[in-house]
Amino acid sequence: MNPGQFLLTAILLSSFIPGIIIFSLPEEQHRLRTILNLCGSIIKISLVLVMDAAIYYGYIFEIRIPLIPGVDFLLNADPLSALFATLSSVLWLLTTVYAVGYLEGSPNRSHFFGYFSLCVTVTIGIALAGNLVTFLLFYEMLTLTTYPLVIHRGTEKSLRAGRNYLIYAFSGGAVFLFGVVWLQAVVGPVDFSATGFSPSYLDSHGTVLILIFALLIIGVGVKAALVPLHGWLPQAMVAPAPVSALLHAVAVVKAGAFGIVRIVLDVYGAQNLLLLGCLPLLTAVASITILYGSVRALQQDNLKRRLAFSTISQVSYIALGVSLIDQPLAVIGGLVHLVHQGLMKITLFFCAGNLAETLGIHRISEMHGVARRMPLTMTAFTIGALGMIGIPPTVGFISKWYLGLGGLAGGNWWVLAILVVSSFLNALYFLPILSRAWFGKQERPWPEELYIGRFETRLMLLVPPLVTAFTVMAAGLVANAQISPLTWVRFIVREYGL
Amino acid sequence: MIFFTTETPAWIVAPVVLPLIAGLFCFLFSHRTFSIALIAALLNFLAVCFLTRQLILFGPMHCHMGGWQPPLGITLRTDGPAVLMLLMTAVTGLGITLYARGYFSHRMVTPVRSDRHRQQQRYFWPLWMLLLAGLNGLFLSNDIFNLYVTLEIVGISAASLAALSGKPASLLASFRYLLVSLLGSLTYLLGVVFLYRSCGVLDLDLVQNLAGDGVEVRAALALLSVGLMLKTALVPLHFWLPPAHANALAPISVILSALVVKGSFYLLFRFWFEVFASIVTSSALNFMGTLGAIAILWGAIQAIRQHRLKLMVAYSTISQLGYLFIAFPLARVAGNAQLWSIVIFMALAHAFAKSAMFMAAGSVYLHLGHDRIKDISGVRSSLPITVFAYGIAGVSLMGLPPSGAFIAKWMLLSSSLASAQWWWALVVMSGSLLAMIYVFRVMSRFFVIPAGLPPDTTEPLSPLMEWPSLVLALISLFLGLLAPWPLLILAEGSTSLAQVFPGGMP
């Protein structure tokens, strides 16, 4: 085993082993559990950072285990994997801290944190997967490990949401499997590579390949919540807030979006897709999703539901970016949004969780004057919301800027139009919340005041959103610095030779 | 000892003789039954491992019993599929032996009717050992009449085991089971007679060479197949299976569902693709595939509709058996080697997963005193390992990666797409989705947090009832990652397979 393989294994095991140990811990051992969780995530972050550095200097990571002829288990870290892995491991640490605070005193915590760790292991597995089969393996595992989290509360409502989630996710998985097998039947085994499969199949199997592309995109589109495959996501917000944060910002939705990026860039490859000419379809679906999600978000009064529809809309920026593959700037905008959307959305969900946990606020109509009671939480929320709208200097502006530039460079004026309309809609559904919270007057007592103490809420709930909100600002301000998501994405795009 | 070097084929008899002797001892000494059975199961496992190693080193082995050569003598032989089925039986058998120990000792402590439980345990061990011997004989035997005898041994011991609980429903189910099994064996025997009339030999290798494609041989194959399909519970001949499997005692349900049905399927497959491969027609293959497809869908839909956990698991067996048959029509494209690997992976994965699942269902039943699906909430906190095992086994039944069933389904899908028979692929996919529904319908009930604390009166289950099920479930889940080894054994076991994977195995 060479050092690279050792590092990849260690990255996976650094959350897997704590997960397994946590399962076997008795419920009362919460101190040991917290220590395990935190140690695991800190070790993971350090390992991932080492990996990032090595990748930057051109080190090649690969673990290949042949299973049956034509099917390999392949882990392979490239710059794109590094982007997703870093995002997941950093946000995992914050979410863990948050979850420890959030779930204090609730039942079945050892199960919760066990699955939580497994879930992150699987997400990293998705990041590192080197071919479609391995991707599929972790993709299905992701459904399995998140399902217990979604139904963690064990109420009838959460069971219903869980059932829908399963049906959507596994149907998507089945379609995806079908596509993968078919693709392999046509072009043979495909490992992820910067050029995709050989263009020699395009002439003989053009139509079939377009069909397979559609199948694969539908398969991952379920998790990426592309309209009309988004039905599970708003329902899944019955889960506890850290789970929603995880689902929306790090794991599930992102895995779907990441899958789209992989299929477009690494399986088919830019050149093949331009020749096949099937990308406008993806562009159209992504644009519709962006607008539809925003419009639906406008109608929601439940805060988490509004955020869920906003996720549907925002994640499609990623798909939109990579679908304009002949424009490197648009691709940069899409890819960097993978990170930026994660940062912003996790902030918003943390804040929504704080409101619910501290004051029992679930609805926007209950938020009058809440900023006076919880100024720090609402500051973080405001930064996240402004980011979503795309106001400089937040990271949201950077994503939209690059997407818009890419659209213009390709002569696609309508991309700019979509961005403007969507930003306008974002403003419509976020600004009223902000004005109500900051300038509104508290009319009724808070629905359920659950926490009274020195700070506005428990410290473990307060720190993570502040950190992420700070990052939302900072990453936007120093976007051109040596180390920033944007720089890394530029590096990725250079690697692909776009 | 010149006779017993590692190269001697005589070791083949060990998996048959060991459990047989153990069964006798269990019958004679009713006090140490568990120890005897455990030792036998362990020795059986070691013997099978040894046979596997022998196969890899020296290739297929033939052992002529008593030194009599065919056509008169009876031959036992090992080859890739046989050894893998033996391995499956040995591993599952070990798990079942441990689980049964936990099961019976748990039931012994409940004061009610413990006499009857003691008696059940007394009969269980010898019958289980006899069944193990019969199954091993079935996988090893190369003589078509000797196979009849092993089928009968398996059938009789299985039916008696199914009756052990002594409740009216299980008595009725096992009576029906016995009759069906008898009908199956008699049909099989009639087939043997037809075959003997036309070839005059009973050894499978000789039959393969001598059987032409006369009417009599075709009739013989039809009769053999019908008899074996009846025993394998292929739709529409499945009616006897759910009550027999669901009403038996928990360890016995495991034996019946995980192992017994595989025996007759294994024979059927051997007949169709080795012995009589030359006379099998495409339409016959398509017919079997269609029955398999109906079985997958029908079994899964029935499983979804059940209100009792054990019945649900039993119907899932019918559905899963369908996958074995859906491989048939792909024979023309896939070739024998791929076909064997599909079937073996499916059979192995199902054996491990289904035994884990039935064990979990049995533990839940014993823990709660019932297995009504709507009332099983709250088990998660009292039986976490069992619930875990159930979940993992369910994942494996759904054929998600990296389970063994996933490998089988992958090969099924790729050969059906390669041969442009995409409808089989659709059936496979919908079967998986239906499996998802019936697995998670139960799983979600496990996760319901019951209102108020459950009355904590039940005896905690012995670890012997929880861990074997988890271990078997994990084996089933990670079988896909271990795929190169079964393929290696398959390839070593027959020369025809080595050609299909040129340049050595992965």
Place this chain on the structure above:
Amino acid sequence: MITTLLYSLTGMVLFGMGLFTLIVHSHPLRKILAVNVMATGVFLILVATAYIPFGKGAIDPVPHAMVLTGIVVSVSVTALALILACRLQETSNLDLRAKTKQSSNTKESGT
């Protein structure tokens, strides 16, 4: 030749009769007898197969060995089936069909 054919046909008829009874009749004892008749049919065909006209060579011993084994199996299975049938009769005096109905009713409540 004609002798063999005659016996074989008789055997087939016996097999068919047994099968018919097994499917149509519901009483356990009838079913057990039916299976026995079927077995006899198969054995008859086997014995007929072994028959070689006088002076045309030795009689083939293999079918006889098979019939002997078959009879042993058949006897033991019959014994087992009878015990099960008795137990069934003890637990309730209803015949099979009524029993089936009951079991399908009790399916939901568990056993």
